[in-house]
Amino acid sequence: MATDYIVKDIDLAAFGRKELDIAETEMPGLMSLREEYGESKPLKGARIVGSLHMTIQTAVLIETLVELGADVRWASCNIFSTQDHAAAAIAAGGTPVFAIKGQSLEEHWDYLDKSFMFPDGPNMILDDGGDATLYVLLGARAEAGEDIIPVPQSEEEEVIKAQIKKRMAESPGWFTKTRDQIKGVSEETTTGVHRLYDLHKNGQLPFPAINVNDSVTKSKFDNKYGCKESLVDGIRRATDTMMAGKVAVVCGYGDVGKGSAASLAGAGARVKVTEVDPICALQAAMDGFEVVILEDELATADVFITTTGNKDVIRIEHMREMKDMAIVGNIGHFDNEIQVAALKNHKWTNIKEQVDMIEMPSGNRLILLSEGRLLNLGNATGHPSFVMSASFTNQVLAQMELWNNDDAYAVGVHILPKHLDEKVARLHLKRIGVKLTELKKEQADYIGVTVEGPFKPEHYRY
Numbered sequence: 405m406a407t408d409y410i411v412k413d414i415d416l417a418a419f420g421r422k423e424l425d426i427a428e429t430e431m432p433g434l435m436s437l438r439e440e441y442g443e444s445k446p447l448k449g450a451r452i453v454g455s456l457h458m459t460i461q462t463a464v465l466i467e468t469l470v471e472l473g474a475d476v477r478w479a480s481c482n483i484f485s486t487q488d489h490a491a492a493a494i495a496a497g498g499t500p501v502f503a504i505k506g507q508s509l510e511e512h513w514d515y516l517d518k519s520f521m522f523p524d525g526p527n528m529i530l531d532d533g534g535d536a537t538l539y540v541l542l543g544a545r546a547e548a549g550e551d552i553i554p555v556p557q558s559e560e561e562e563v564i565k566a567q568i569k570k571r572m573a574e575s576p577g578w579f580t581k582t583r584d585q586i587k588g589v590s591e592e593t594t595t596g597v598h599r600l601y602d603l604h605k606n607g608q609l610p611f612p613a614i615n616v617n618d619s620v621t622k623s624k625f626d627n628k629y630g631c632k633e634s635l636v637d638g639i640r641r642a643t644d645t646m647m648a649g650k651v652a653v654v655c656g657y658g659d660v661g662k663g664s665a666a667s668l669a670g671a672g673a674r675v676k677v678t679e680v681d682p683i684c685a686l687q688a689a690m691d692g693f694e695v696v697i698l699e700d701e702l703a704t705a706d707v708f709i710t711t712t713g714n715k716d717v718i719r720i721e722h723m724r725e726m727k728d729m730a731i732v733g734n735i736g737h738f739d740n741e742i743q744v745a746a747l748k749n750h751k752w753t754n755i756k757e758q759v760d761m762i763e764m765p766s767g768n769r770l771i772l773l774s775e776g777r778l779l780n781l782g783n784a785t786g787h788p789s790f791v792m793s794a795s796f797t798n799q800v801l802a803q804m805e806l807w808n809n810d811d812a813y814a815v816g817v818h819i820l821p822k823h824l825d826e827k828v829a830r831l832h833l834k835r836i837g838v839k840l841t842e843l844k845k846e847q848a849d850y851i852g853v854t855v856e857g858p859f860k861p862e863h864y865r866y
């Protein structure tokens with residue numbers, strides 16, 4: 405169908421294509437999968453619904469899935485993260501995509517629904533944050549007469565319920581049928597992976613899942629080195645504020661927190677960290693960051709960034725204490741890290757897209773980025789292509805595993821085998837001129853590995 409898409413402006417396709425061509429040169433993992441599997445088409449027959457930020461890098465992922473034989477339909481997993489020229493290029497290339505930067509929440513769930521509408525229904529999900537999986541599972545629950553369970557982002561709950569009810573009225577039984585023909589899901593991010601483990605623990609996961617996030621070549625690269633580049637990029641594009649000399653507080657020192665703290669420190673900010681986990685707190689301290697309590701920094705810090713994947717980390721009582729023109733933003737998956745809803749009855753002045761100034765009762769103003777949604781994708785263009793190539797090579801391998809090698813994956817949450825993780829890394833070495841030393845046979849025997857790898861035991865933490 406020629407118009408089976410919703411994008412901001414299809415005329416942006418030519419610009420999108422030019423940037424896609426450049427991105428391809430920085431995504432060696434995806435391009436070598438095209439070379440290796442473009443002819444054998446291992447994803448033939450797969451009908452993949454994708455729910456992941458519709459960026460230029462994602463466009464290269466989509467075209468790789470298509471080149472490997474899949475039918476694909478796509479929606480973004482965040483209302484602010486779409487790059488409209490990337491969406492236009494994908495639509496113009498014939499893959500149905502439903503994503504506009506700045507779409508409403510209602511549109512977000514409607515577009516997700518549209519991405520499921522293969523004539524014969526989808527049989528695979530590629531998810532980021534779990535919305536696509538959540539949609540089909542909640543709908544199937546509702547069809548079974550159960551309550552539509554509360555979801556983590558409570559302000560979205562009503563919107564999701566309304567969308568599910570609409571689909572149920574239009575196509576009775578659709579959710580159950582769709583759930584039953586899904587062969588598996590590959591999940592991109594920490595927050596989505598938490599949801600999958602929870603679902604499985606509660607006996608509610610009906611199909612196998614691959615946790616792409618915990619491939620070493622995903623979380624130890626995208627979450628860390630990706631945020632190292634894209635956090636300050638987002639703050640700068642939003643505010644043009646001088647970073648050097650400013651005091652920045654990073655809440656959370658997991659993979660994203662490590663990258664974020666490094667990003668700010670690299671820009672010359674004086675960085676402080678809050679943590680709940682003693683191991684991560686000790687890491688932050690030994691990386692040279694002061695580890696503090698948020699409450700002690702409110703009156704003096706200039707920038708506050710949440711990276712926890714947790715809720716209510718920066719609360720209204722915190723924001724009331726912040727100094728005039730403090731910058732507040734989140735780089736975790738959902739917007740519930742900051743209590744944005746509690747600011748709704750304050751005076752908001754929109755500065756530009758995804759940048760708001762909010763007047764607090766004290767008269768102090770806050771600069772809020774992307775309404776508390778992940779600012780590296782809302783205010784900038786997310787991570788650079790090279791690191792996303794590693795993430796998305798894992799995604800493609802995960803889809804191939806679930807589609808072709810399903811005997812190996814029972815219902816549950818799995819991680820890709822280490823030899824594939826090492827393969828992803830290997831595919832990225834040449835582009836940056838890395839020369840790998842080869843083990844001698846005797847050396848390999850001595851440390852208990854083979855010359856070809858895997859080189860580490862499963863419990864090794866990198």
Ligand code: NAI
Binds near residue numbers: 679717
């Ligand atoms: P992680 O689990 O490695 O790190 C989160 C850290 O936050 C943990 O060390 C935890 O102890 C700490 N934490 C939890 N509650 C806290 C609190 N109240 N105060 C201070 N610290 C607290 O998770 P990861 O991989 O760093 O991901 C964090 C979030 O970022 C997730 O929502 C993930 O989905 C998202 N993400 C976003 C990306 C982006 O480009 N914006 C990229 C990758 C992940």
